Amino acid sequence: MSTIEKALAKQKAKENAESQLDETVAIEVNQATPSASESTSEPIAESAVVEKQQGKARDDMDGKQFGKELVLPLESLDNDxxxxxSSKRKLINEELRAIKRKVLANAxxxxxxxxxxxxxxxxxxTMPQEGKSFTSINLALSIALEQDKTVLLVDADVLKxxxxxxxxxxxxxxxxLMDYLLGDVDDVRDIIYRTNIDNLRFIPAGKSSHLSTELLASERMAQLAHEFVSRYPDRVVVxxxxxxxxINETVVLANLAGQVLVVVEEESTKIQGLKQAIEQLDKDKAVGFVVNKTKKNTGITGYGYAYAYANHE
Structure with missing residues (x-):
């Protein structure tokens, strides 16, 4: 049985919660917001110190001089x-922290x-509607809470x-992103948006184009990915x-990353499809996966996460 099959079976059975597969973290998230006594807080204020220390150089590279800033509706995101x-205590913060720690350790x-x-x-x-965008946003928000790290969230799903x-x-x-890849924007700073979260930057997908998938596999995208990872040594790019x-070009895009996180939906994603997807990735990547939309014993659908390396030799 492969590492993927073992982790999926473990998540489904919900047995032996304290045991782990090699290099595996398995956790569950309740979709409902828990009470204040169920978790611990992680206030956003802790992220401001390093941002101030890094000063104008980082701000200039991230678009401050262009006035590009997005005010995210934090209360709405919290409620969703x-x-x-904020200082609100939520179980999902704890669940994402476990995945974040593995990602940061790898990085x-x-x-x-x-x-x-x-x-x-x-x-x-493997397929649409399995929760990857939800996971991307949550991982970026969780990393933004770090005291000594910043995060750049990139919407590279330019088709949808x-x-x-x-x-x-x-x-x-x-x-x-597409405006830059099409050559309509010359300076990457023009597509990087600051946010009202000190340590979070965002690059949206941009305009639609019939060349979207080809551009994701282009040399210009490869150069941009290199710039993403080399600009700031303390930054994580999600x-x-x-x-x-x-989508053949997705494999090219994913292989630009050092870490690939594959989101799967319980009782929906096919094991064979998951194997096929991972076999396309470079074997020197740190490949992990997230099990999403689990069924609780009560029958209520929530969010469950499992992170593991996939053995795809």
Missing amino acids: GYVSL FGPLANTLDSANLVAITS PSVSKKLGVEDKIEQG MDAPPLLG
């Missing part, structure tokens, strides 16, 4: 089940020396972009990528 950046720990672009994380799925809509800023976007199956 996303990671909270900045000993393994980072063996991975190219270790701080670039591509989040994808949804991150801007989920963030509640769809009508405030002027330009994005890239919401298209599904792996049915």
